Amino acid sequence: MKIATWNVNSIRQREAHVRRWLECCQPDLLVLQEIKCEAAAFPSLSFQALGYTSEAVGQKAYNGVAVLGRIPFTVRARALPGLPEDDAQARYVEVEADGMVLAGIYLPNGNSGGEAGFAYKLAWMDRLAERAEALLAADTPLVIAGDYNVCPTDEDFAPGTLAATDALRHPESRARFRRLLWSGMTDAVRAVHPHGAHWTFWDYQAGAWQRDLGLRIDHALLSPGIAERLVAAGADRAERGYPQPSDHVPVMVVLR
C-alpha cells in the first residue's frame, strides 16, 4: 500500500506533472494541496483515464485539496470538524479506503494576516488534534497527510531560511504538532530517517533549489496500527528538478 501527499501549487499548472508522477510511482492514494480551483474545474477525467478516481474540495484562486485513488474510497468529510460553520477555506478532506481513514490537509501558513492569521493557524491545529484524538480513541486506523506548514524541529529547515519568529517554526506551532505525536501519531519520514535533511519544499526565489536550502513541512502521520506496517517513507526530491515544478515535492509512505 502506497500513500502520498503533494502540494502542487495549482493543479491546472501541474496536471501533466501529476499524471507523469502517477504513472511512474503508482500510489494507491494521493492527497493534493493548493489545487487553486473550484471542484468543477478539477481535471478528474484526466486522472480517471489513468485509473484514478478523485474527489476535490476547492474554492476559487486559493487553497483547495483533493484525493486521488486507484483503490475504492468513500468521502467522510469535506471540512475539518469543529471549525466555524462560516469557514469557507478549502483545506480538509477525509476519506475511508481499505479499512483506514485518510485525511488530506492544507494547514494554514500563519505568517499572513497578522495576529489573527497566526491565531487561525493555531485554532486549526487545535481542531485537527481534537479530530485525531477522537478517531484514535475509537481505535480507527488513521493517516493524516498533507502540507502541515510546520517544521517540527530545527533539523527541519535549512539554516538561514526561517526567522526565529516565523509561524512555520514558532513554538506554539510546534507544540501543536507535538500534541499529535503525543496522542499516538507517528511521523512516517522521521520513523524511517530519524535525523538529517529531508526537505519537501524549496522556495522559487534566491536559488533555494540550486543551493539546497529547503524545508520539511509536508508530513504523513500514522496511527499506531498503521505505523507498525511502515516499510519506507521519503520525499521525492527529483520532482523539484523538472521544468515548471511545484515548490513542494511528493512525500510517499509505503505500508506492508
Add this chain to the structure above:
DNA sequence: ATGCCGGGTCCTACCCGA
C-alpha cells in the same frame, strides 16, 4: 529580511504563499 518567483484574479496591478 522576506516578496528576488510563480501562482491567482474584478485583465493588469495587486494579493498571496513559506
